[in-house]
Amino acid sequence: MSQPVTAAGDVPVVRLGDAHAALGTRPVLRGIDLTVARGEVVALLGANGSGKSTAVRSLVGQVPLTSGTVELFGTPLRRFGDWGRVGYVPQRSTAASGVPATVREVVTSGRLSRSRLRPLTGRDRAAVDRAIEQVGLADRARDSVARLSGGQHQRVLIARALAAGPELLIMDEPLAGVDLASQQVLADVLREQVAAGASALVVLHELGPLETLIDRSVLLRDGVVEHVYDRTESAAVVHDPTCHPHDAAPAPTTGLLT
Numbered sequence: 001m002s003q004p005v006t007a008a009g010d011v012p013v014v015r016l017g018d019a020h021a022a023l024g025t026r027p028v029l030r031g032i033d034l035t036v037a038r039g040e041v042v043a044l045l046g047a048n049g050s051g052k053s054t055a056v057r058s059l060v061g062q063v064p065l066t067s068g069t070v071e072l073f074g075t076p077l078r079r080f081g082d083w084g085r086v087g088y089v090p091q092r093s094t095a096a097s098g099v100p101a102t103v104r105e106v107v108t109s110g111r112l113s114r115s116r117l118r119p120l121t122g123r124d125r126a127a128v129d130r131a132i133e134q135v136g137l138a139d140r141a142r143d144s145v146a147r148l149s150g151g152q153h154q155r156v157l158i159a160r161a162l163a164a165g166p167e168l169l170i171m172d173e174p175l176a177g178v179d180l181a182s183q184q185v186l187a188d189v190l191r192e193q194v195a196a197g198a199s200a201l202v203v204l205h206e207l208g209p210l211e212t213l214i215d216r217s218v219l220l221r222d223g224v225v226e227h228v229y230d231r232t233e234s235a236a237v238v239h240d241p242t243c244h245p246h247d248a249a250p251a252p253t254t255g256l257l258t
């Protein structure tokens with residue numbers, strides 16, 4: 001299985017090693033190895049139920065591993081506390097809530113990991129404004145999130161993740177059910193973040209406008225890594241009907257694979 005080549009001493013920003021996890025009694029991750037090198041954008045692909053969300057949720061401590069290791073920036077998760085370095089965009093359906101809050105309030109909550117509960121400074125407020133601008137919602141900052149479209153709501157979640165100035169973005173299906181304009185906003189934001197040195201792990205069903213940004217794609221099937229595709233293969237894998245991650249078809253056997 002190909003893994004990214006990293007210079008000696010260049011610690012991956014994400015490392016899952018032989019990760020096992022269960023939801024209830026059901027084993028969902030069955031020995032996953034996954035790394036994201038510094039500056040890399042990795043897509044996590046796979047059919048519905050293959051374990052993608054569980055894998056990313058294990059990285060942010062929402063699903064405990066039954067065995068194996070999780071490291072962020074070279075630190076085991078249990079000792080990792082520098083959450084300002086990580087921007088997490090959960091699946092929108094799980095993040096939707098009935099709590100009335102404005103766009104600015106939701107995005108500001110993403111800054112708390114940096115402000116560490118002290119009163120917000122001018123710098124904090126500027127970071128929040130910048131994140132809202134990055135996703136093109138400056139004119140909606142005072143609106144209740146309840147009044148936003150699905151795509152706009154997704155942009156709010158992305159801005160919340162950006163507010164802390166993260167070095168690593170972990171995003172769970174950020175394109176799902178989102179209009180094309182919002183998909184393009186995400187692509188532009190991600191390009192900017194990567195140009196500034198950030199890394200990303202993105203759960204996707206389609207690469208869409210993110211296609212040119214993806215360095216590697218990791219395909220999960222039934223809780224294991226089935227294949228890792230490099231940059232050139234990644235675009236083909238989601239376009240090839242024989243290995244579309246939506247399909248529960250057998251392992252791809254086309255010329256894509258090496």
Ligand SMILES: Nc1ncnc2c1ncn2[C@@H]1O[C@H](COP(=O)(O)OP(=O)(O)OP(=O)(O)O)[C@@H](O)[C@H]1O
Pocket residue numbers: 023024025026028046047048049050051052053054055
């Ligand atoms: N709370 C739960 N208890 C038991 N099983 C669960 C629970 N939540 C999810 N599962 C099951 O765990 C498996 C993996 O779920 P997961 O959400 O990680 O998959 P996924 O690859 O992200 O799927 P999708 O593309 O549909 O979001 C699925 O079969 C799902 O039905």
